[in-house]
Amino acid sequence: MSTLDDKINEHFAGFVVRKDLVKAVKGNAIVPTYVLEYLLGQYCATDDEASIATGIETVKDILRKHYVHRSEAGLVQSTIKERGRYKVIDQVSVALNEKTDAYEAVFENLGIKRVAIDSATVKAHPKLLVTGIWCIADVQYEFSEDSRISPWIIDTLKPIQIARVDYDAYRETRDKFTTEEWIDLLMQSIGFDPTLFGRRSKLLQLLRLVPFVERNYNLIELGPKGTGKSHVYSEFSPHGQLISGGEITVPKLFVNNSNGRIGLVGYWDVVAFDEFAGREKTANKALVDIMKNYMANKQFSRGVNPMGAEASFAFVGNTDHNVPWMLKNSDLFEALPPQFHDSAFIDRLHAYLPGWEVDIIRGEMFTSGYGFIVDYLAEILRHLRQEDFSHRPDLHFKISEKISTRDRDAIYKTMSGLLKLIFPNGGETAEDVEELLRLAMESRKRVKDQLARIDSTYPEVDFYYLGSDGTKRRVTTVEEEEYPQFYYLKPALDPKEQEQTETSTDGGDAASDAGGAGSASGTAAEPILAAKTDVKPALEEGHHVFTEDRKGISYDRLFGPYIAGASKIIVTDPYVRFFYQIRNMMEFVEMVIRRKSPEDQISVHLVTGPDDGNVAKQRELLDSIADACVGSGVAFTWAFDGTGTAHARDIVTDTGWKIVLDRGLDIFQAPIRKDGFSLGDRLQEHRVIKGFYVTYVRNGEG
Template sequence: MTTLDARINEHFAGYVVRKDLVKAVKGNAIVPTYVLEYLLGQYCATDDEASIATGIETVKEILRKHYVHRSEARLVQSTIKEQGRYKVIDQVSVALNEKTDSYEATFENLGIKKVAVDSGTVRAHPKLLVTGVWCIADVQYEFSDDARISPWILESIKPIQVARVDFDSYLAARDAFTTEEWIDLLMQSIGFEPGVFGRRSKLLQLMRLVPFVERNYNIIELGPKGTGKSHIYSEFSPHGQLISGGEVSVPKLFVNNSNGRIGLVGYWDVVAFDEFAGREKTANKALVDIMKNYMANKSFSRGVNPMGAEASFAFVGNTDHNVPYMLKNSDLFEALPAQFHDSAFIDRLHAYLPGWEVDVIRSEMFTSGYGFIVDYLAEILRHLRAQDFSHRPDRFFTVSSKMSTRDRDAIYKTMSGLLKIIFPNGGETEQEVEELLRIAMESRKRVKDQLFRIDSTYPAVDFHYTASDGRKIPVTTVEEEEFPQFYRHGKQADAGEDEAGDTADRTPDARPLPAPAAPSGAAAPRPQDGHVVFAENRKGIGYDKLFGPYLDGARRIVVTDPYIRIFYQIKNMMELVEMVIRRKAPEDQVSIHLVTGPDDGNIETQRELLDSITEACIGTGVDFTWAFDTTGSVHARDITADTGWKIVLDRGLDIFQPPLRKANGFSLSDRMQEHRMIKGFYVTYVRHADAGSEVRE
């Protein structure tokens, strides 16, 4: 058990479960995670291994006896008949039979209909009238000679969700965790191993929870397949409903005019539309119009009285092309059906979560640590919906007054949601607020910048905020920094120049990097001094682009990095050596010397790997040597060359997130640096007139 796991169990005893247990008990039961964790929470909410083992067997037995597999439905029906009564775990929905003036339940897997339900049960659980709800139910069988009377009777029913939670205790326990620990706890709660994700990647995962804590919040996530876009909405909470984008009607979503009954938006906190993208898909125009009105005004009408609701909308779908293709040829909403590729609909989205920054789900991403029973966390998030944290950032920052009310409201709602999730008890620092504010503004800017492409009548918007010291700080998106040649064009490019003139601080990529290599016969790129900041999760960055032009022509290069210790760090060093070999002339001789720190836990392996680089360089014209800093006084990370340049790196060579590794080795992110996501880092290029003598020393 990790230190974090021990702390989680200490402060949330009884409300957490080891996340790998879900797989251990699931078997072939096709049920949402929250159903399984509800059962695990009854028997395995402990850190005692013996109790966990016993609890797992108990849960397995409950599922074996009471979960209804479709293939065994007739056997279970027979069991109910023979025993007279039997407990089942199934998805249940209820409808009013107007001919008999009675409520009747349908059991999805059990395959029985017209199960008699009393009015009191319906009043206690109104969601049963809207869609299927996972429940533990006692079903009776009483045969009657009257063919009009169904033999099936619902004796009792309990939707699978935890009872009322103690919110004050939750807030008090939050104080025991640092911000980083709390974010990691939330990551483990949704099933992911925090160590596999960078800070920005963690926050993007947690952004998927914002619709659960914010009323009437509209978010879209488009990206490649296999990134888990719909997982949160289908598995995480009993208060969310995932539906296929093409399987919803106006009566089902909003209101049925024939009986006046409100639809999904009246009963669920979140309605998510899966597989929403697809240019070939069509949508009912009336549905689109009512959706637009609801997303803007929180109300809807079908010719009768206006009605209001609080459900948030989440739209998830797959993109057909990569980001540079979309930016060059169309826009980031190109995959939407034609009826939704509409400026009025898009403008009502509060945030666009960049799905292309989310890694494809792989086995090492799943955690075996402890996290909240998801149903418990779902109840906490639901409690937070009634609160408003949107103006808490105003203590530190002022959002640009040049933005429209809709833009500002979108930013504030995203900020409010993130603060509720990470800082439900307050206490956030100015730096932490700024981090979340940039993500909130970027998420709305991504929407607005694409609107600028789709509809030329939309005005240019200056997305910046003002710090307490009066500095105006602009906000850019990661793809804007990565593909500036495609991001702005025409009127948008002119607007970008105007914004640059209005802002004092240019943060990420304030100037372009020199080209990676000059074509044969062309003039060599000219390195420049300065400071460049790179945002986490962008791609297209490699040592060739970062360092190549500054090291061209060098005869001696010294790399100082105290953390070239374990395999992937030493592999980074090898890739730097490879870059120098590729760029130098065949007849040139280059000396590369590394100063690093010893890996006290595994120093022999470290020595062997570093020596293997030396051996690999024999005959290449590169002489690689290395030495340990035994004094422990080296903390700086830089590259110094006798070309007169010193390159200062806050992360040293460790700028990449862990690449996706496959057994067959065929992974571009593993083999090509430009296809890896980077960590957030900065590089400072310093010109030294006496650098040659410094390197020789």
């Protein structure tokens, strides 16, 4: 076990489970994760290997004996008849039979209907009246000569939910963990290995949980297939309901006029719409209108009296095109059905989670560490819905007064949700708040910027906040930084206006106005110089911040124009030690070779620090770069820093430029190891970056 796993078991004994055990017990049982973890929590909530092994066998035995497979329904029915009573694990729903004035249950897998269930059980678990609930039930069989009486009777029924949650203890125990440890614990609770995710990637995963902790929160996530968009809503919590976006009706979602029964929004914390995207899909106009009213006012009406509810909405769907295509030709909502590609609907979304930043889920990304039993965490998140953390950021920062009330409310709700997840007991620093505030503002800005493209009546909004020192700190989206040549286009304009927009966007003012997403100081965004390689850039001094998790960055784009014409380049980076760091150095040299004229002679010298663990291997790899350069016109040399005190990370040329880097050449996230091929292994532009900054300084006449 890792140090974090030891700490988790020490402070949350009995409420955590080893996440890889779910696969070990699942077999061919088609049940949600929270059902399996409920059982594992009864028998395997420990770090004792012998107890875990015994518990796994117990859970497997329970599933083998009591989980009902559809193919074995007849056998289980026979068992109930012969024994008179038998315990089953199945999905159960209930309806009122108005002819007999009695409640009747349906067992989905067992295939039996009209099962008698008492009123007290239904009152205790009203969700049974809306949709299927996974339950453990004792079912009896008592034959009657009266054909009107069903022989099936429920003796006891218990929805699969954890019995007791001590919220105060949970909140106080949070203080035993650092912020990074707590985020990793939440990541492991979702089922992912946090070591394979960058900081921003982790926060995007946690953003998917905000609908569970915030009432009436509207989140949309559009992106490529296979990124796990719907997983958290179908597997993670018994308080969330995942439905097909194309199959929902007004009576099922809101209220049935024939009997006055409220729909899903009245019983579930989160209603998620799967496969929501699709230009060919159609939606009922009445449904769209009532959804818009509910998303804005928390109320809906189908008759005289308005009704209120607290369910949050999550919309997930696949995009048909990549981000630059959408920005150039349409907008980031282009995949939505026409009835939902509507400015009034889109404006009611509090956050747009960029699904294209989430990596495709692969087997090696899942954790074998410990995380909360998901049902336990689900109850905690449900309790947190009662609280409001939205104005905590006001202690440190002030959001621009130019931002509208609807935008401000969206930002505050996202902030509140993230703070509940990461800082349920308070204690966040100004730096913590700023990191989350930038993400919350970016998530709403993504919605608002696209609205300005879709509907010309929506003005462009300057998203910024003020620091405690009064400095203005602007917020940009990652795709705004990555594709500025497309981001500022207005697809609705005629060709002449479009051409003018493109021209102004390519200029230096657009680059400097882009802001620094991910920057604490609100400095200028990256230079536009490499957005179009056929335009020779004007080299300027400046400080540029690059946001974690974006792509499209390469050494050629960052350094190429500034090393052009140099005959001597000195790279100082004390941490060119491990294989991947030395590979970065080799790729820098390759970039120099590609850019130089055949007749030019250039020297590249590296100053670094020794790898105390394996300096012989380090020397061998660095010497291999020098050997590889023979005959290329580039002479590579290297040396260890003689003083042993160098911490600088910069690139200096004899043309008068100094490039300062906080991470040196180590700007790319480690790839997830797997067999086969990856564009990221071959092309730097297709790698995901870490967050970093670059400062260009004139270092002489040159």
